[in-house]
Amino acid sequence: MLDEALAAYVAAAREAGNASSLHAAGRHARRTVEESRERIAAAVGARPSEVIFTSGGTESDNLAVKGIFWARRASSLNRSRVVASAVEHHAVMDTAEWLGAHEGAQLSWLPVDANGRVDPASLGELLEAYGEEIAVVSVQSANNEVGTIQPVAELARLAAQAGVPFHTDAVQALGQIPVDFTAGGAAAMTITGHKVGGPVGVGALLLGRDVACTPLLHGGGQERDVRSGTLDTAGVAAFATAVEIAVKGQAAYAERVGSLRDDLVRRVVAAVPDAILNGDPADRLAGNAHFSFPGCEGDALLLLLDAQGVCCSTGSACSAGVAQPSHVLLAMGADEDRARSSLRFTLGHTSTMTDIDELLAALPGAVERARRATAWKTPR
């Protein structure tokens, strides 16, 4: 957590008071919550009433996709199609699949190109074919694995023209690229605290005032009757502080980290000439560098780099912790071997050139060793 966010958290957590209570302590907490709501709204180009606090990205995605689906289908039974990109985070993808399996939703997955980017024309065709039968469209602002930035403004415009609500998961985007809820034209947007230096366990769904959304959680109706549950005043205060700082520093961050990242990519490709950079080479998140190392297994490479103090990820992990080939890379047309040979290096606020020097010192040897280690797969 950022020091400023932590300080805001501690200050608010010292105060007693439930923001829903009417007594003085409650009023004080309420004020902290509402000021936080206003600060977040101002930072992301939304109205305060459009900020629905949640427990984080997963809840916000579930609320948007299920809640808007249910509300739309309640208004007309044949509005039962869910459209999402093939590279969504599991919080959106699995939610859509659940609606398909349990709520009779029809699903349409928007394909991506080799860089992981959705072509707006593909959404146009679906809107043409199904129109009002589409309950909700959900496309991430930027991909969490390969970092590709999606053309969400254009997608939102197409959906709005057809009268279909458009949701975007902007968890990866906030603080990395400019985010403006109103200008972007989405009906709903997911953001979360811990990706911007705030606390884990607090996030928000930005939800247009006229967008109907059936609640997931029933109870006191604290958040516009769309979300119930006593608010975490301290978490919300820290979240607001982190969002403000992330948005204010976004341009400088993108420039500094983006140039570090470009350096990393250049040096990795120089050191391992057949390494493949995955994702859009230009239109990508500043801190994301994602490669396939042909002939290696990502988990072997991770083990070797981890042992030398370099932290990286192989992508999505399944429940048993076995690295499955990433659905994102498969959707981009990679085969299973290439998907399994992939590794993501993420840079952030604390990253320095020294980190990149250390990675490059370890990487060539690790790649060479990991390549030798694939022989174990050959059956005897």
Add this chain to the structure above:
Amino acid sequence: MRVLAAMSGGVDSAVAAARAHAAGHDVTGVHLALARNPQTYRTGARGCCTLEDSRDARRAADVIGIPFYVWDMAEQFHANVVDDFVAEYAAGRTPNPCLRCNEKIKFEAVLDRAVALGFDAVVTGHHARLGADGWLRRSVDQGKDQSYVLAVLTRAQLDRAVFPLGDSTKAQVREEAAARGLAVADKPDSHDICFIADGDTQGFLQRQLGSAPGDIVDGRTGERLGSHDGAYGFTVGQRKGLDLRVPAADGRPRYVLSITPVTNTVTVGPREDLEVSVIEAGKVIWHGSSTPLECEVQLRAHGEVYPATVTVEGDTLTARLASPARGVAAGQAIVAYQGDAVLGSATINAAVPLAAARA
């Protein structure tokens, strides 16, 4: 040393990893995911391949303070252990999948990958001793001894194996786990075959191999006594489940004497016809001195030992038992011991009945 600790999620492998770490080795924990779909393998405390076991292993690694990864060995396990298990039964033999897993997965696929990644050895929680003299020996806990299922390892495999538990009893291992704060200290032991979720081996084989009706015949007279749904459903020495309508002339129980896959025939006879005195085995691993040699042999996991004269010629091991053994099944391992030390191991191909050996 840089060592890789195979961590099943059970108490033994957790303590083995902890001991290796305490001994100053650079330990990395690895849980082997062996099921293509983890939910299909047995659940709960009996297993070693479930999601819960994977979490238990990770939790233990975190407490010990070592890096931990999950390695997906499902394809290798299926090809080398599960498919082999089914094929062996189909061939009328009785395989030992735990032995096979040690031979082909833990000390081949995993060990090879570990060595390629720069590790010096693989640590497991097996109850067996492997001392500085290089001899594989029984655990001090005779009841938990696993040297029988490790005897298949070659010299090269043993040279890269570490078994830290061989000098301790299971009770001591559990005590130590509790003292080290490992939550698996009182986790029940696993017993059954890990890839047969409900413990119903016959049902599993039936699903894999389908129905193949054949005859049950008398070993002495050749008379057809009944029929069966699949010869793989029988193991040499088995008495129950024959479902014979014709009682033996002398009214005594009958046992499975042999299984002949070519004719899909199960041969039965009286108990004394199960007695064998000469065993022939192939796929020999031999660490002992030149043969013939007087020693003891063990013919199944946790089975009794028999004094024998063992001769190794080429890839054939012949054991002449001092006293007859009963119910010796092809496919099982014969392991030769001198005292506690493992001299060698081989896979039983044929057991010659006492009567024939005398003739």
